[in-house]
Amino acid sequence: MASEYGLLIGGAWVDAGDGGYDIVNPASEQVVGEAPNASVADADAACAAAKAAQPGWARTSPEERCALLAKAADLLDARRDELVALLQAETGATMRVAKTLQVPQAATRFRRYSQVESNIVPLPPAVMPTTPLAPGGIIGALEHRAPVGVVACIASYNFPMTNMAGKLAPALAMGNTVVVKPAWQDPLAVIRMCEVFAEAGFPRGVVNVVSSKTVEPAEALVASPAVDMVSFTGSTAVGCRIAEVAGRGMKRLLLELGGKGAAIVFDDADLGDVLANVSSTWTFHSGQICTAPTRLVVQRGVYDEVVAKLAGMAGHLKVGDPLERDTVVGPVITGAHRDRVEGFVRSALDEGATVVAGGKRPQLDRGFYVAPTLLADATNQMLAAREEIFGPVIVAIPFDDDDEAIAIANDSPYGLYDYVFSADSARAMTVAKQLQAGNVGINTLQRNHEAAFGGFKHSGVGRDGGSWGLHAYSEMQSIIWKG
Numbered sequence: 001m002a003s004e005y006g007l008l009i010g011g012a013w014v015d016a017g018d019g020g021y022d023i024v025n026p027a028s029e030q031v032v033g034e035a036p037n038a039s040v041a042d043a044d045a046a047c048a049a050a051k052a053a054q055p056g057w058a059r060t061s062p063e064e065r066c067a068l069l070a071k072a073a074d075l076l077d078a079r080r081d082e083l084v085a086l087l088q089a090e091t092g093a094t095m096r097v098a099k100t101l102q103v104p105q106a107a108t109r110f111r112r113y114s115q116v117e118s119n120i121v122p123l124p125p126a127v128m129p130t131t132p133l134a135p136g137g138i139i140g141a142l143e144h145r146a147p148v149g150v151v152a153c154i155a156s157y158n159f160p161m162t163n164m165a166g167k168l169a170p171a172l173a174m175g176n177t178v179v180v181k182p183a184w185q186d187p188l189a190v191i192r193m194c195e196v197f198a199e200a201g202f203p204r205g206v207v208n209v210v211s212s213k214t215v216e217p218a219e220a221l222v223a224s225p226a227v228d229m230v231s232f233t234g235s236t237a238v239g240c241r242i243a244e245v246a247g248r249g250m251k252r253l254l255l256e257l258g259g260k261g262a263a264i265v266f267d268d269a270d271l272g273d274v275l276a277n278v279s280s281t282w283t284f285h286s287g288q289i290c291t292a293p294t295r296l297v298v299q300r301g302v303y304d305e306v307v308a309k310l311a312g313m314a315g316h317l318k319v320g321d322p323l324e325r326d327t328v329v330g331p332v333i334t335g336a337h338r339d340r341v342e343g344f345v346r347s348a349l350d351e352g353a354t355v356v357a358g359g360k361r362p363q364l365d366r367g368f369y370v371a372p373t374l375l376a377d378a379t380n381q382m383l384a385a386r387e388e389i390f391g392p393v394i395v396a397i398p399f400d401d402d403d404e405a406i407a408i409a410n411d412s413p414y415g416l417y418d419y420v421f422s423a424d425s426a427r428a429m430t431v432a433k434q435l436q437a438g439n440v441g442i443n444t445l446q447r448n449h450e451a452a453f454g455g456f457k458h459s460g461v462g463r464d465g466g467s468w469g470l471h472a473y474s475e476m477q478s479i480i481w482k483g
Helices: 040-059 062-078 080-091 095-112 160-173 188-200 216-223 236-247 271-278 300-314 335-350 402-410 425-432 466-472
Strands: 007-009 012-014 020-024 031-036 120-122 126-128 137-147 150-154 177-181 207-209 229-233 252-256 262-265 295-299 354-357 373-376 393-399 417-421 439-442 474-482
Touching (some): 007 040, 031 080, 040 150, 040 177, 040 216, 062 160, 080 095, 150 160, 150 216, 160 177, 160 188, 160 466, 177 216, 188 207, 216 236, 229 236, 262 271, 271 417, 295 300, 300 393, 335 354, 335 373, 335 393, 402 425, 417 425, 425 439, 466 474
Parallel strands (some): 150 177, 150 229, 177 207, 229 252, 262 295, 295 393, 373 393, 417 439
Antiparallel strands (some): 007 207, 020 031, 120 137, 126 137, 137 474
16 A cells, blocks of 8 residues: 555555545644545445445354454454554553553453343243234243444544444444544544454454545445444534434434533532542543533532632643653644634633633643643633533532532533532432433542443433443344244
8 A cells, every 4th residue: 555554445455545644643743644535435435345244244143253352352452552652642642541541441342342242132921912903812022132234433533442442342243344434633543453353353344444534435424325323422513413414314323422511519528539530621631531520510618629729739730741651631632622722711711700720821842732721700601611622621610509500510502421529429319310411420430331321412312331332233123923
Protein backbone atom coordinates (compact mmCIF):
# COMPACT_ATOMS: atom_id res chain seq x y z
CA MET A 1 0.00 0.00 0.00
CA ALA A 2 1.01 3.61 -0.51
CA SER A 3 0.44 4.41 3.17
CA GLU A 4 1.41 2.65 6.39
CA TYR A 5 -2.28 2.59 7.35
CA GLY A 6 -5.00 1.28 5.04
CA LEU A 7 -8.61 0.23 4.87
CA LEU A 8 -9.65 -3.34 5.61
CA ILE A 9 -12.25 -4.52 3.10
CA GLY A 10 -13.17 -8.15 2.61
CA GLY A 11 -10.02 -9.40 4.30
CA ALA A 12 -7.60 -7.25 2.24
CA TRP A 13 -5.78 -4.09 3.31
CA VAL A 14 -6.20 -1.52 0.54
CA ASP A 15 -5.41 2.13 -0.14
CA ALA A 16 -8.18 4.63 0.53
CA GLY A 17 -9.99 6.06 -2.47
CA ASP A 18 -9.56 9.67 -1.36
CA GLY A 19 -5.92 9.53 -0.28
CA GLY A 20 -4.92 10.35 3.27
CA TYR A 21 -4.83 13.08 5.89
CA ASP A 22 -2.52 13.94 8.78
CA ILE A 23 -3.22 12.93 12.38
CA VAL A 24 -1.85 15.55 14.76
CA ASN A 25 -0.63 14.97 18.32
CA PRO A 26 -2.74 17.33 20.52
CA ALA A 27 0.18 17.87 22.92
CA SER A 28 3.03 18.54 20.49
CA GLU A 29 1.06 19.53 17.37
CA GLN A 30 3.36 17.21 15.41
CA VAL A 31 2.12 14.75 12.80
CA VAL A 32 1.69 11.22 14.18
CA GLY A 33 0.92 9.54 10.88
CA GLU A 34 -1.26 9.62 7.80
CA ALA A 35 -4.75 8.17 8.12
CA PRO A 36 -6.56 6.68 5.12
CA ASN A 37 -9.36 8.88 3.80
CA ALA A 38 -12.04 6.53 2.49
CA SER A 39 -14.35 7.37 -0.38
CA VAL A 40 -18.06 6.58 -0.55
CA ALA A 41 -17.18 3.70 -2.88
CA ASP A 42 -14.85 2.32 -0.20
CA ALA A 43 -17.66 2.47 2.36
CA ASP A 44 -20.03 0.71 0.00
CA ALA A 45 -17.46 -2.01 -0.68
CA ALA A 46 -16.91 -2.58 3.04
CA CYS A 47 -20.65 -2.94 3.61
CA ALA A 48 -20.94 -5.40 0.73
CA ALA A 49 -18.05 -7.46 2.10
CA ALA A 50 -19.64 -7.60 5.55
CA LYS A 51 -22.98 -8.60 4.03
CA ALA A 52 -21.41 -11.44 2.06
CA ALA A 53 -19.55 -12.78 5.10
CA GLN A 54 -22.42 -12.58 7.57
CA PRO A 55 -24.37 -15.81 6.84
CA GLY A 56 -21.27 -17.96 7.21
CA TRP A 57 -20.18 -16.18 10.39
CA ALA A 58 -23.67 -16.59 11.88
CA ARG A 59 -23.49 -20.34 11.22
CA THR A 60 -20.18 -20.57 13.09
CA SER A 61 -20.79 -21.97 16.57
CA PRO A 62 -20.80 -19.55 19.52
CA GLU A 63 -17.94 -21.55 21.01
CA GLU A 64 -15.78 -20.97 17.94
CA ARG A 65 -16.63 -17.29 17.72
CA CYS A 66 -15.80 -16.80 21.39
CA ALA A 67 -12.52 -18.71 21.06
CA LEU A 68 -11.47 -16.33 18.28
CA LEU A 69 -12.31 -13.33 20.48
CA ALA A 70 -10.14 -14.78 23.25
CA LYS A 71 -7.27 -15.17 20.80
CA ALA A 72 -7.73 -11.58 19.62
CA ALA A 73 -7.52 -10.45 23.25
CA ASP A 74 -4.23 -12.29 23.69
CA LEU A 75 -2.83 -10.70 20.54
CA LEU A 76 -3.84 -7.25 21.74
CA ASP A 77 -2.08 -7.85 25.04
CA ALA A 78 1.07 -8.85 23.14
CA ARG A 79 0.97 -5.53 21.25
CA ARG A 80 0.19 -3.42 24.29
CA ASP A 81 3.36 -1.31 24.38
CA GLU A 82 3.17 -0.48 20.68
CA LEU A 83 -0.52 0.43 20.92
CA VAL A 84 -0.10 2.53 24.07
CA ALA A 85 2.54 4.68 22.38
CA LEU A 86 0.45 5.16 19.24
CA LEU A 87 -2.83 5.84 21.00
CA GLN A 88 -1.22 8.22 23.48
CA ALA A 89 0.32 10.21 20.64
CA GLU A 90 -2.90 10.63 18.67
CA THR A 91 -5.26 11.25 21.62
CA GLY A 92 -3.01 13.27 23.95
CA ALA A 93 -4.09 11.12 26.89
CA THR A 94 -1.79 11.08 29.89
CA MET A 95 0.35 7.97 30.16
CA ARG A 96 -1.56 6.85 33.25
CA VAL A 97 -4.86 6.94 31.36
CA ALA A 98 -3.40 5.37 28.21
CA LYS A 99 -1.76 2.51 30.10
CA THR A 100 -4.71 1.69 32.34
CA LEU A 101 -7.99 2.64 30.66
CA GLN A 102 -7.29 3.10 26.97
CA VAL A 103 -5.42 0.09 25.58
CA PRO A 104 -5.78 -2.70 28.20
CA GLN A 105 -9.53 -2.24 28.40
CA ALA A 106 -9.91 -3.18 24.74
CA ALA A 107 -8.46 -6.62 25.41
CA THR A 108 -10.56 -6.87 28.57
CA ARG A 109 -13.72 -6.31 26.57
CA PHE A 110 -12.78 -8.91 23.98
CA ARG A 111 -12.08 -11.37 26.77
CA ARG A 112 -15.41 -10.61 28.51
CA TYR A 113 -17.37 -11.54 25.39
CA SER A 114 -15.25 -14.62 24.78
CA GLN A 115 -17.37 -16.20 27.53
CA VAL A 116 -20.00 -18.36 25.85
CA GLU A 117 -23.54 -17.43 26.83
CA SER A 118 -26.57 -19.33 25.59
CA ASN A 119 -28.63 -17.63 22.90
CA ILE A 120 -31.72 -19.45 24.18
CA VAL A 121 -33.92 -17.86 26.85
CA PRO A 122 -36.40 -20.47 28.19
CA LEU A 123 -39.95 -19.48 29.06
CA PRO A 124 -42.54 -21.30 31.21
CA PRO A 125 -45.28 -23.16 29.29
CA ALA A 126 -48.77 -21.67 29.14
CA VAL A 127 -52.08 -23.56 29.28
CA MET A 128 -54.22 -22.02 26.55
CA PRO A 129 -57.95 -22.68 25.94
CA THR A 130 -59.41 -23.46 22.55
CA THR A 131 -60.26 -20.26 20.71
CA PRO A 132 -61.36 -19.33 17.19
CA LEU A 133 -57.65 -18.86 16.49
CA ALA A 134 -56.51 -22.41 17.29
CA PRO A 135 -57.16 -25.50 19.43
CA GLY A 136 -56.11 -25.28 23.05
CA GLY A 137 -53.29 -27.10 24.76
CA ILE A 138 -50.04 -26.68 26.60
CA ILE A 139 -48.09 -24.14 24.58
CA GLY A 140 -44.34 -23.98 24.98
CA ALA A 141 -42.12 -21.06 24.05
CA LEU A 142 -38.56 -19.82 24.08
CA GLU A 143 -36.70 -16.72 23.02
CA HIS A 144 -33.91 -17.20 20.52
CA ARG A 145 -31.35 -14.42 20.29
CA ALA A 146 -30.47 -14.17 16.60
CA PRO A 147 -27.80 -11.90 15.10
CA VAL A 148 -29.01 -8.62 13.64
CA GLY A 149 -26.80 -8.93 10.56
CA VAL A 150 -24.30 -6.26 9.54
CA VAL A 151 -23.45 -3.63 12.17
CA ALA A 152 -21.84 -0.28 11.38
CA CYS A 153 -19.72 0.56 14.46
CA ILE A 154 -18.96 4.28 14.68
CA ALA A 155 -16.98 5.45 17.71
CA SER A 156 -15.93 8.66 19.44
CA TYR A 157 -12.44 10.12 19.69
CA ASN A 158 -12.02 10.19 23.47
CA PHE A 159 -11.50 6.45 24.11
CA PRO A 160 -11.15 5.17 20.55
CA MET A 161 -9.96 1.62 21.20
CA THR A 162 -11.95 0.93 24.37
CA ASN A 163 -15.16 2.27 22.92
CA MET A 164 -14.79 0.41 19.64
CA ALA A 165 -13.89 -2.84 21.41
CA GLY A 166 -17.09 -2.49 23.43
CA LYS A 167 -19.03 -2.55 20.18
CA LEU A 168 -17.05 -5.15 18.26
CA ALA A 169 -16.84 -7.81 20.95
CA PRO A 170 -20.56 -8.35 21.66
CA ALA A 171 -21.51 -7.79 18.02
CA LEU A 172 -19.06 -10.45 16.81
CA ALA A 173 -19.91 -12.84 19.64
CA MET A 174 -23.55 -12.73 18.55
CA GLY A 175 -22.72 -13.65 14.94
CA ASN A 176 -22.88 -10.21 13.35
CA THR A 177 -20.30 -8.91 10.90
CA VAL A 178 -19.07 -5.35 11.27
CA VAL A 179 -17.88 -2.27 9.46
CA VAL A 180 -15.65 -0.23 11.76
CA LYS A 181 -15.61 3.57 11.40
CA PRO A 182 -13.22 5.13 13.95
CA ALA A 183 -13.32 8.83 14.81
CA TRP A 184 -11.54 10.94 12.22
CA GLN A 185 -9.36 12.66 14.83
CA ASP A 186 -7.54 9.51 16.03
CA PRO A 187 -8.19 6.37 13.94
CA LEU A 188 -4.68 4.92 13.82
CA ALA A 189 -4.72 2.74 16.96
CA VAL A 190 -8.15 1.37 16.01
CA ILE A 191 -6.78 0.41 12.59
CA ARG A 192 -3.85 -1.33 14.29
CA MET A 193 -6.24 -3.05 16.71
CA CYS A 194 -8.20 -4.51 13.81
CA GLU A 195 -5.07 -6.13 12.40
CA VAL A 196 -5.36 -8.80 15.09
CA PHE A 197 -8.57 -10.25 13.67
CA ALA A 198 -6.93 -11.85 10.63
CA GLU A 199 -4.06 -13.08 12.78
CA ALA A 200 -6.55 -14.60 15.23
CA GLY A 201 -8.28 -16.49 12.42
CA PHE A 202 -11.47 -14.51 11.81
CA PRO A 203 -12.87 -15.21 8.33
CA ARG A 204 -12.41 -12.62 5.61
CA GLY A 205 -15.06 -9.92 5.58
CA VAL A 206 -16.22 -10.43 9.16
CA VAL A 207 -14.40 -7.27 10.26
CA ASN A 208 -13.97 -4.35 7.85
CA VAL A 209 -12.47 -0.94 8.57
CA VAL A 210 -12.94 2.42 6.88
CA SER A 211 -11.71 5.77 8.15
CA SER A 212 -12.28 9.21 6.69
CA LYS A 213 -12.13 12.87 7.58
CA THR A 214 -15.21 13.69 5.53
CA VAL A 215 -18.76 12.88 6.53
CA GLU A 216 -19.95 11.34 3.25
CA PRO A 217 -18.48 7.84 3.79
CA ALA A 218 -20.01 7.71 7.28
CA GLU A 219 -23.40 8.67 5.91
CA ALA A 220 -22.98 5.99 3.24
CA LEU A 221 -22.45 3.40 5.98
CA VAL A 222 -25.55 4.50 7.84
CA ALA A 223 -27.68 4.61 4.70
CA SER A 224 -26.37 1.40 3.11
CA PRO A 225 -29.07 -1.24 2.51
CA ALA A 226 -26.43 -3.83 3.47
CA VAL A 227 -26.26 -2.44 7.03
CA ASP A 228 -28.87 -3.70 9.50
CA MET A 229 -27.79 -1.82 12.63
CA VAL A 230 -25.82 1.28 13.57
CA SER A 231 -23.95 1.45 16.87
CA PHE A 232 -22.69 4.97 17.55
CA THR A 233 -20.98 6.76 20.41
CA GLY A 234 -20.59 10.52 20.11
CA SER A 235 -22.43 13.80 20.17
CA THR A 236 -26.19 14.11 20.36
CA ALA A 237 -26.26 16.22 17.20
CA VAL A 238 -24.56 13.50 15.16
CA GLY A 239 -26.71 10.83 16.85
CA CYS A 240 -29.86 12.65 15.76
CA ARG A 241 -28.57 12.76 12.19
CA ILE A 242 -27.78 9.05 12.28
CA ALA A 243 -31.27 8.28 13.59
CA GLU A 244 -32.79 10.35 10.81
CA VAL A 245 -30.85 8.57 8.06
CA ALA A 246 -31.11 5.09 9.60
CA GLY A 247 -34.83 5.50 10.21
CA ARG A 248 -35.52 5.45 6.50
CA GLY A 249 -34.33 1.86 6.43
CA MET A 250 -35.81 0.82 9.80
CA LYS A 251 -32.32 -0.03 11.08
CA ARG A 252 -31.66 -1.05 14.63
CA LEU A 253 -29.92 1.65 16.65
CA LEU A 254 -27.66 1.73 19.68
CA LEU A 255 -26.80 5.36 20.41
CA GLU A 256 -24.65 6.44 23.37
CA LEU A 257 -24.70 10.21 23.14
CA GLY A 258 -23.90 13.32 25.15
CA GLY A 259 -24.11 13.89 28.87
CA LYS A 260 -24.26 16.72 31.38
CA GLY A 261 -23.86 14.82 34.60
CA ALA A 262 -25.20 16.33 37.81
CA ALA A 263 -23.32 15.52 41.03
CA ILE A 264 -25.73 16.22 43.89
CA VAL A 265 -23.81 16.89 47.11
CA PHE A 266 -25.83 16.90 50.34
CA ASP A 267 -24.51 18.65 53.41
CA ASP A 268 -23.88 15.33 55.19
CA ALA A 269 -21.60 14.03 52.39
CA ASP A 270 -17.97 13.09 52.92
CA LEU A 271 -16.38 16.08 51.23
CA GLY A 272 -13.10 14.24 50.74
CA ASP A 273 -14.93 11.69 48.62
CA VAL A 274 -16.72 14.48 46.76
CA LEU A 275 -13.48 16.24 45.85
CA ALA A 276 -11.72 13.02 44.83
CA ASN A 277 -14.58 12.03 42.54
CA VAL A 278 -15.73 15.33 41.05
CA SER A 279 -12.19 16.48 40.28
CA SER A 280 -12.01 13.65 37.73
CA THR A 281 -13.74 16.08 35.36
CA TRP A 282 -10.30 17.72 35.22
CA THR A 283 -7.95 14.81 35.72
CA PHE A 284 -9.61 12.04 33.68
CA HIS A 285 -8.69 12.73 30.05
CA SER A 286 -9.19 16.48 30.52
CA GLY A 287 -12.95 16.13 30.94
CA GLN A 288 -13.41 14.55 27.53
CA ILE A 289 -15.83 11.96 28.82
CA CYS A 290 -19.62 11.95 28.52
CA THR A 291 -20.16 10.63 32.06
CA ALA A 292 -18.19 13.42 33.78
CA PRO A 293 -19.90 15.16 36.74
CA THR A 294 -19.72 18.58 35.12
CA ARG A 295 -22.66 20.09 37.04
CA LEU A 296 -21.78 20.28 40.73
CA VAL A 297 -25.13 20.73 42.53
CA VAL A 298 -24.28 21.46 46.18
CA GLN A 299 -26.46 22.05 49.24
CA ARG A 300 -26.00 25.60 50.53
CA GLY A 301 -24.69 24.52 53.92
CA VAL A 302 -21.49 23.20 52.34
CA TYR A 303 -21.51 25.05 49.00
CA ASP A 304 -18.84 27.64 49.84
CA GLU A 305 -16.60 25.02 51.43
CA VAL A 306 -16.84 22.65 48.48
CA VAL A 307 -16.17 25.44 45.98
CA ALA A 308 -13.19 26.75 47.95
CA LYS A 309 -11.61 23.32 48.38
CA LEU A 310 -12.15 22.35 44.77
CA ALA A 311 -10.69 25.67 43.59
CA GLY A 312 -7.65 25.08 45.77
CA MET A 313 -7.19 21.63 44.30
CA ALA A 314 -7.34 22.95 40.74
CA GLY A 315 -4.31 25.14 41.34
CA HIS A 316 -2.17 22.11 42.24
CA LEU A 317 -3.00 20.01 39.18
CA LYS A 318 -0.16 19.94 36.68
CA VAL A 319 -1.23 20.81 33.15
CA GLY A 320 1.26 19.88 30.45
CA ASP A 321 3.12 17.18 28.59
CA PRO A 322 1.11 13.94 28.96
CA LEU A 323 4.33 11.93 28.69
CA GLU A 324 5.59 13.32 32.00
CA ARG A 325 4.72 11.16 35.00
CA ASP A 326 3.39 13.99 37.18
CA THR A 327 1.08 15.48 34.53
CA VAL A 328 -2.58 14.98 35.38
CA VAL A 329 -4.26 17.30 32.85
CA GLY A 330 -3.31 16.83 29.22
CA PRO A 331 -4.60 18.59 26.10
CA VAL A 332 -8.01 18.42 24.48
CA ILE A 333 -8.18 16.78 21.07
CA THR A 334 -7.87 19.74 18.66
CA GLY A 335 -7.37 23.48 18.55
CA ALA A 336 -10.93 23.92 17.33
CA HIS A 337 -12.24 21.99 20.33
CA ARG A 338 -10.13 24.11 22.70
CA ASP A 339 -11.73 27.21 21.18
CA ARG A 340 -15.16 25.69 21.74
CA VAL A 341 -14.45 24.95 25.41
CA GLU A 342 -13.12 28.45 25.98
CA GLY A 343 -16.23 29.85 24.32
CA PHE A 344 -18.43 28.17 26.93
CA VAL A 345 -16.35 29.72 29.72
CA ARG A 346 -16.73 33.17 28.19
CA SER A 347 -20.47 32.69 27.83
CA ALA A 348 -20.74 31.80 31.54
CA LEU A 349 -18.90 34.98 32.50
CA ASP A 350 -21.22 37.01 30.28
CA GLU A 351 -24.21 35.42 32.05
CA GLY A 352 -22.92 36.29 35.53
CA ALA A 353 -20.86 33.31 36.66
CA THR A 354 -17.55 33.75 38.49
CA VAL A 355 -14.32 31.98 37.58
CA VAL A 356 -12.82 30.73 40.85
CA ALA A 357 -10.21 28.49 39.18
CA GLY A 358 -8.70 28.40 35.70
CA GLY A 359 -10.47 30.32 33.00
CA LYS A 360 -7.25 31.29 31.21
CA ARG A 361 -5.26 29.37 28.62
CA PRO A 362 -2.15 27.74 30.12
CA GLN A 363 1.10 29.39 29.06
CA LEU A 364 2.61 26.50 27.14
CA ASP A 365 4.60 26.70 23.93
CA ARG A 366 2.46 24.23 22.03
CA GLY A 367 -0.52 21.94 22.45
CA PHE A 368 -4.26 22.35 22.80
CA TYR A 369 -4.50 22.86 26.56
CA VAL A 370 -7.34 24.12 28.75
CA ALA A 371 -6.76 24.89 32.43
CA PRO A 372 -8.95 23.10 35.01
CA THR A 373 -11.80 25.57 35.36
CA LEU A 374 -14.42 26.01 38.08
CA LEU A 375 -17.37 28.35 37.56
CA ALA A 376 -19.28 29.43 40.67
CA ASP A 377 -22.33 31.68 41.17
CA ALA A 378 -23.91 29.73 38.33
CA THR A 379 -27.50 28.88 37.53
CA ASN A 380 -28.83 25.88 35.70
CA GLN A 381 -30.07 28.13 32.89
CA MET A 382 -26.61 29.23 31.80
CA LEU A 383 -25.34 27.83 28.52
CA ALA A 384 -22.34 26.27 30.26
CA ALA A 385 -24.72 24.40 32.57
CA ARG A 386 -26.93 23.12 29.77
CA GLU A 387 -24.59 22.13 26.95
CA GLU A 388 -22.02 19.35 26.96
CA ILE A 389 -18.65 21.14 27.06
CA PHE A 390 -16.48 18.00 26.87
CA GLY A 391 -13.55 19.62 28.58
CA PRO A 392 -12.10 20.32 32.06
CA VAL A 393 -14.86 22.71 33.17
CA ILE A 394 -17.12 22.33 36.23
CA VAL A 395 -20.17 24.50 36.90
CA ALA A 396 -21.16 24.82 40.60
CA ILE A 397 -24.85 25.40 41.40
CA PRO A 398 -26.32 25.70 44.94
CA PHE A 399 -29.59 24.18 46.20
CA ASP A 400 -31.63 24.17 49.41
CA ASP A 401 -33.57 20.90 49.70
CA ASP A 402 -33.96 17.47 48.09
CA ASP A 403 -36.76 18.49 45.74
CA GLU A 404 -34.76 21.44 44.40
CA ALA A 405 -31.69 19.25 43.86
CA ILE A 406 -33.72 16.71 41.91
CA ALA A 407 -35.37 19.46 39.86
CA ILE A 408 -32.02 21.01 38.93
CA ALA A 409 -30.51 17.64 38.00
CA ASN A 410 -33.51 16.70 35.84
CA ASP A 411 -33.75 20.11 34.16
CA SER A 412 -31.46 19.07 31.33
CA PRO A 413 -31.90 17.70 27.83
CA TYR A 414 -29.37 15.02 28.80
CA GLY A 415 -29.73 12.01 31.07
CA LEU A 416 -26.68 9.78 30.89
CA TYR A 417 -24.96 9.64 34.28
CA ASP A 418 -25.78 11.47 37.52
CA TYR A 419 -24.30 11.13 41.00
CA VAL A 420 -25.52 11.48 44.59
CA PHE A 421 -23.21 12.07 47.56
CA SER A 422 -24.69 11.61 51.04
CA ALA A 423 -23.89 9.74 54.25
CA ASP A 424 -27.55 8.68 54.36
CA SER A 425 -27.72 5.72 51.95
CA ALA A 426 -31.52 5.51 52.11
CA ARG A 427 -31.83 9.17 51.20
CA ALA A 428 -29.32 8.76 48.38
CA MET A 429 -31.23 5.76 46.97
CA THR A 430 -34.54 7.61 47.14
CA VAL A 431 -33.07 10.56 45.26
CA ALA A 432 -31.29 8.32 42.73
CA LYS A 433 -34.55 6.67 41.70
CA GLN A 434 -36.04 10.09 40.90
CA LEU A 435 -33.22 11.20 38.62
CA GLN A 436 -33.88 11.07 34.90
CA ALA A 437 -30.60 9.39 34.03
CA GLY A 438 -29.75 5.96 32.72
CA ASN A 439 -27.03 5.59 35.34
CA VAL A 440 -26.66 6.95 38.87
CA GLY A 441 -23.57 6.62 41.05
CA ILE A 442 -23.99 6.83 44.82
CA ASN A 443 -20.86 8.15 46.55
CA THR A 444 -18.68 6.94 43.70
CA LEU A 445 -17.77 7.39 40.05
CA GLN A 446 -16.57 3.80 39.83
CA ARG A 447 -18.29 1.48 37.32
CA ASN A 448 -19.75 -2.00 37.34
CA HIS A 449 -19.24 -3.16 33.77
CA GLU A 450 -21.95 -5.81 34.04
CA ALA A 451 -24.58 -3.10 34.59
CA ALA A 452 -26.69 -1.89 31.68
CA PHE A 453 -25.25 1.33 30.26
CA GLY A 454 -27.10 3.98 28.28
CA GLY A 455 -29.02 7.21 28.60
CA PHE A 456 -32.41 8.82 29.00
CA LYS A 457 -33.66 11.68 26.84
CA HIS A 458 -31.07 13.13 24.43
CA SER A 459 -28.34 10.93 25.88
CA GLY A 460 -29.19 8.01 23.68
CA VAL A 461 -31.18 4.94 22.72
CA GLY A 462 -30.60 1.39 23.94
CA ARG A 463 -28.31 -0.29 26.48
CA ASP A 464 -25.10 -2.28 26.38
CA GLY A 465 -22.63 -3.54 28.97
CA GLY A 466 -22.25 -7.08 30.31
CA SER A 467 -24.87 -9.49 29.00
CA TRP A 468 -26.97 -6.49 27.99
CA GLY A 469 -24.45 -6.01 25.20
CA LEU A 470 -25.40 -9.37 23.70
CA HIS A 471 -29.06 -8.35 23.80
CA ALA A 472 -28.18 -5.05 22.12
CA TYR A 473 -26.64 -6.80 19.12
CA SER A 474 -29.32 -9.45 18.68
CA GLU A 475 -32.89 -9.81 17.51
CA MET A 476 -35.26 -11.60 19.89
CA GLN A 477 -37.05 -14.35 18.01
CA SER A 478 -39.98 -16.04 19.80
CA ILE A 479 -40.41 -19.71 18.93
CA ILE A 480 -43.73 -21.24 20.06
CA TRP A 481 -44.99 -24.81 19.86
CA LYS A 482 -47.81 -27.04 21.08
CA GLY A 483 -46.75 -29.65 23.65
